[in-house]
Amino acid sequence: DADVTQTPRNRITKTGKRIMLECSQTKGHDRMYWYRQDPGLGLRLIYYSFDVKDINKGEISDGYSVSRQAQAKFSLSLESAIPNQTALYFCATSAPGQGKDTQYFGPGTRLTVL
Amino acid sequence: GESVGLHLPTLSVQEGDNSIINCAYSNSASDYFIWYKQESGKGPQFIIDIRSNMDKRQGQRVTVLLNKTVKHLSLQIAATQPGDSAVYFCAERAGFQKLVFGTGTRLLVSP
Numbered sequence: 683d684a685d686v687t688q689t690p691r692n693r694i695t696k697t698g699k700r701i702m703l704e705c706s707q708t709k710g711h712d713r714m715y716w717y718r719q720d721p722g723l724g725l726r727l728i729y730y731s732f733d734v735k736d737i738n739k740g741e742i743s744d745g746y747s748v749s750r751q752a753q754a755k756f757s758l759s760l761e762s763a764i765p766n767q768t769a770l771y772f773c774a775t776s777a778p779g780q781g782k783d784t785q786y787f788g789p790g791t792r793l794t795v796l
Numbered sequence: 797g798e799s800v801g802l803h804l805p806t807l808s809v810q811e812g813d814n815s816i817i818n819c820a821y822s823n824s825a826s827d828y829f830i831w832y833k834q835e836s837g838k839g840p841q842f843i844i845d846i847r848s849n850m851d852k853r854q855g856q857r858v859t860v861l862l863n864k865t866v867k868h869l870s871l872q873i874a875a876t877q878p879g880d881s882a883v884y885f886c887a888e889r890a891g892f893q894k895l896v897f898g899t900g901t902r903l904l905v906s907p
Contacts, residue, residue: 774839782847
């Protein structure tokens, strides 16, 4: 979805390096999410934020941190990257209403940790 | 705990056939379900959703069926086209509006 952008789209880094992945959205949604996708494991939630002052851990938050700089921006950091953090990372946004909470995804960042 | 699974990891169909992708869920309290399509190199794209107070919902060439008795969800694609080739995920809303995703089914459409 072009309304959700992620930078960079691809990144190769070395073990121990600090990495930041950025997400921006123009949908005006309050809720933002970071997921990790590995083959055969589907999408797993790393962190989520329901508004600018709200940050919550997901199911696999160890080794990651996030910052919600504004309603439109949510960044994911790997403080000291390790090879098993090699994966596809997706940002998503949502705005619940009418009993729904559809999430809209960005194009993803492919991260390789050597 | 909650889990969302898929019966078949890969589904191969001929162009023009109807496709049915299945999904089982375990949380009887889930009240909202979504189907996503993910093409190679792209993020998941919303296809259709359904709330638990409905059994069926139709979109353009797609229909989602929900059977709460057996906790089963399916996505039907009519007149499947090569552009439908992708991985399809179901997701259920578990607890406080967090989605739980299945591992995905790859749909392969041959001409």
